Amino acid sequence: MNFEEELRKGKFTIPECLSCKKIIWPPTEFCDVCNSETHLKTGQFTGKIIEFSKQNEEYFCIVEFADSFRLMAKMKSNPKKGQIVKISECGIYKENYFFHII
Amino acid sequence: MNKVGIAGYGITPFTKEDQKIESILHKSANSLFKNNQEIDKNQIDAVLVSTNNDSKYLSPILSEMVGIQPKIAHTIESLCNSGTNSIVSAFSYISSGLADMVLVSGAERFDSPGQILEWDNSRGEFKHPIFWASIFSKSYKREFGVSNEDLAVVSVKNHKHAQKNPNALSKKTYTVEDVINSKKLTDDLRLLDCSRPCTGGASILLASEEMSKKISDEPIWISGIGQKTTSAGFTKNESLFSMNSTKIASESALKMANQNIKQIDVAEIHDAFSVCEPMALEALGFSKPGEGINLIKKLHETNDFKINSRGGLIGCGHPLGATGISQTIEIVQQLQQTAKGRQVDEPKIGLVHNMSAAATSSTVLVLEK
Numbered sequence: 001m002n003f004e005e006e007l008r009k010g011k012f013t014i015p016e017c018l019s020c021k022k023i024i025w026p027p028t029e030f031c032d033v034c035n036s037e038t039h040l041k042t043g044q045f046t047g048k049i050i051e052f053s054k055q056n057e058e059y060f061c062i063v064e065f066a067d068s069f070r071l072m073a074k075m076k077s078n079p080k081k082g083q084i085v086k087i088s089e090c091g092i093y094k095e096n097y098f099f100h101i102i
Numbered sequence: 103m104n105k106v107g108i109a110g111y112g113i114t115p116f117t118k119e120d121q122k123i124e125s126i127l128h129k130s131a132n133s134l135f136k137n138n139q140e141i142d143k144n145q146i147d148a149v150l151v152s153t154n155n156d157s158k159y160l161s162p163i164l165s166e167m168v169g170i171q172p173k174i175a176h177t178i179e180s181l182c183n184s185g186t187n188s189i190v191s192a193f194s195y196i197s198s199g200l201a202d203m204v205l206v207s208g209a210e211r212f213d214s215p216g217q218i219l220e221w222d223n224s225r226g227e228f229k230h231p232i233f234w235a236s237i238f239s240k241s242y243k244r245e246f247g248v249s250n251e252d253l254a255v256v257s258v259k260n261h262k263h264a265q266k267n268p269n270a271l272s273k274k275t276y277t278v279e280d281v282i283n284s285k286k287l288t289d290d291l292r293l294l295d296c297s298r299p300c301t302g303g304a305s306i307l308l309a310s311e312e313m314s315k316k317i318s319d320e321p322i323w324i325s326g327i328g329q330k331t332t333s334a335g336f337t338k339n340e341s342l343f344s345m346n347s348t349k350i351a352s353e354s355a356l357k358m359a360n361q362n363i364k365q366i367d368v369a370e371i372h373d374a375f376s377v378c379e380p381m382a383l384e385a386l387g388f389s390k391p392g393e394g395i396n397l398i399k400k401l402h403e404t405n406d407f408k409i410n411s412r413g414g415l416i417g418c419g420h421p422l423g424a425t426g427i428s429q430t431i432e433i434v435q436q437l438q439q440t441a442k443g444r445q446v447d448e449p450k451i452g453l454v455h456n457m458s459a460a461a462t463s464s465t466v467l468v469l470e471k
Contacts, residue, residue, distance in 0.1 A: 026224055026335060051244075051342050053236040054289040060228050062237060062337060070337035072226045072233065081244075097223040 003027035006040060007097060012087045013040035014066065025069030047073075047101070049083045061085075063101060073099035103197045107314030107321035108469070109307045110138035111431045116271045116302035116419040118212050123155040126209040128167045130303030130424070134205070135168065140317045141307065147201035148174035152188035152208035153423035154181060154216025164207055174201065181216050181458040182374065184208065185304070185426020186465035190327055192308040202310045208428075209303040210421035217299055217422070219459055224337040232287050232296065234336045234460040235375035239290040241342035242377050246392035250292075254281035255395070256376040257294045257416050259402040264413025266443035269428075271300050271419030281376075295376040300419035304427035306434075322434045326359030326468030328352055336460040345378075347464040348385035348457060355453075356387075359468035363387035366468075367449030368407075368436045370429035372457045373414040382455055383409070386466070411436060411444045426456035426465065433469050 004027075006013045015027040019036035031038060045065055052061040052075070059075040063085060073087070089100040112134030114126060135141060149172045151161040161175035174195065180187045185208045192204035210216070218229050225233065242248060258278055264270035276284075276294055285293040307317070314321035328351035332338065340346065356362055363386060371386075373379040380394025388409075389397045401409055412418055412432040415425060433452035435441040454467040 051237050051241045053233075053240045053291075055236075055287070060233060060236075060288075062342070069224070071224045072228045072337065074227065093227070095220075096227050096229065098227045 003040060004092065007090060008092050010089065010091050011042070012045065012090045012099070013042050014045060016041050023066055023068045044086060046084050046086050049079050049081055049085060051081065052079045061101065071099055073101045075101050104199060105311040106193045106196045106308055106324050107311060108324065108430070108434050109309045109314040109317040109321050110134050110141060111307070111434060112137055112305045113269055113428060113431055114303040115269045116300045116421055119301050121211065121301055123153065123157050123160065123209055123211055124163055124167065126211070126301060126303040127151060127160065127164045127207050130209065130305040131164060131168050131205065131207050134305040134307060138307065138317060143168065143170045146170050146172055146203050146205050148172050148192065148195050148204040150188045150192055150204060150206045151177045152184040152206065152427060153177060153210055154179055154184060154214050155209070155211060155423070156215055180463065181219065182372070182420070182422050183426055183456040183458040183463060183465050184423045186430070186454060186456040186467060189306065189308065189426065189430060189467065190329065190465065193324055193327060196308055196310055202313050204308045205305065206308065206427060207303065207305040208424035208426065210301065210423045212299050212301045214299055214422050222335045224335045231374065232291055235296070235377065236288040236290040237342055238381065238460070239375070239377040242381060245343040248395055250282060251278055252395045253295065253376040254278045255399050255402055256373060256379045257281045259398060260373060260410050260414040260417040263407055263411055263444060264417025267412045267418065270413045270417050271298060272413060272417045291375065297374050297415035297420040300421050302419060302421035302424045304424040304431055306427050306430060320438050322437050323470050324467060325470045326355035326361065328354030328358065328466040329464065331463040333462045334459065336462065339460060339462065343381065344391065345381050345385040345457070345461040345464065347461055348382055348455060348466070351464040351466040352386045355466040355468050359470070361451060361468060365451050366453045367451055368411060368433060368446045369409055369453040369455065370412070370432050371410055371414065371455050373410060373416050374420065376416070379410070379414070386453070386455060407444050407446050411441060411446060426454070429454045429456055430467065430469070437469060437471050
């Protein structure tokens with residue numbers, strides 16, 4: 001399980017416990033319930049905008065994935081609360097994660 | 103549990119000066135000893151330093167600088183509520199009987215590394231606190247129909263209070279229009295909605311009941327302590343318009359003190375940003391959800407200093423490791439009726455609310471005469 005390795009390649013994955021199937025966020029090697037190892041789920045995940053604000057011409061949004069965890073992501077077009085979005089670009093820049101959504 | 107009192111304090115002005123962290127610590131501790139000549143420094147069992155500074159071994163360094171050799175000496179870091187975490191640790195040492203007298207010194211520089219929680223990658227590229235504050239503001243305004251102008255009253259009130267506090271960073275008063283027209287950081291946050299990082303130190307001496315009465319003519323007792331950590335990451339906050347950790351900490355502290363919120367005469371609230379003050383007042387139980395801003399407006403209009411009499415974090419500045427200790431000193435001064443131009447009318451019970459990282463962790467203290 002190396003979430004960051006995948007993220008550096010621009011791939012967004014979701015960590016899940018191999019045993020109890022709980023989604024573990026932020027990504028860690030072990031489940032916080034049953035202590036089993038985690039693995040990375042791949043796919044085209046959609047998220048829901050929970051809240052947002054705007055700095056200059058760009059929006060920053062709280063986005064919830066899998067009814068489970070939330071992260072902050074950048075959006076260029078006008079977001080709406082409850083809007084379903086997907087990650088268009090992600091990675092690690094200067095040791096900070098970044099997520100862009102459309 | 104043995105009774106624990108606050109027997110002395112010392113504080114430095116909060117400034118933008120470039121000072122060494124060791125020097126700030128020494129100045130506030132020295133101020134404490136100069137203010138309290140009855141203290142026998144050799145009887146101090148523990149020295150706890152509260153800071154987010156990266157310098158090492160600060161508690162033994164402070165101990166050496168003030169000429170003592172305590173049994174216990176270490177640093178405590180918990181971002182913005184390091185100060186009250188240190189006070190709770192000192193309380194625990196004394197109430198358990200491990201120590202009779204504990205010096206707690208908090209200090210921070212204007213360029214504190216504690217302003218950014220690097221670990222919290224769920225915030226993506228939005229790690230600066232102005233982003234969580236913007237999300238809280240937007241969510242609170244949306245939920246309760248509150249405007250930017252309503253929230254600006256927090257800043258206006260607290261800068262006004264700060265003018266009565268000679269140690270505060272703010273030296274000016276502002277109008278609602280000034281706040282609205284100050285630099286726009288995001289659509290939901292103006293510069294004057296923010297507390298400012300600064301350089302400052304605050305020290306407090308906690309002691310057993312017997313020792314407190316020996317040192318001080320009017321010790322202030324810590325009757326209630328409540329703490330709650332819900333997460334480390336901002337995005338784990340279930341609600342973005344209320345403070346769950348504060349609500350739980352408040353209930354614990356009031357239960358321990360056998361008091362209710364209506365009995366609190368004066369309170370220091372962690373107003374890191376304007377929106378934090380109404381959210382905290384609601385979580386503590388001073389107001390119903392969505393009505394915190396009405397209480398703030400009423401206090402401002404009637405010039406009542408009950409909430410954030412020293413000017414809060416917005417008026418005083420926010421030297422992270424010193425903030426919780428400075429808040430506690432303010433309540434001590436209020437209860438001892440030595441707060442001069444910002445004195446509240448004969449308070450008997452006070453409360454301190456100090457929190458970290460978008461209210462993921464909160465401490466609430468109840469203090470009594």
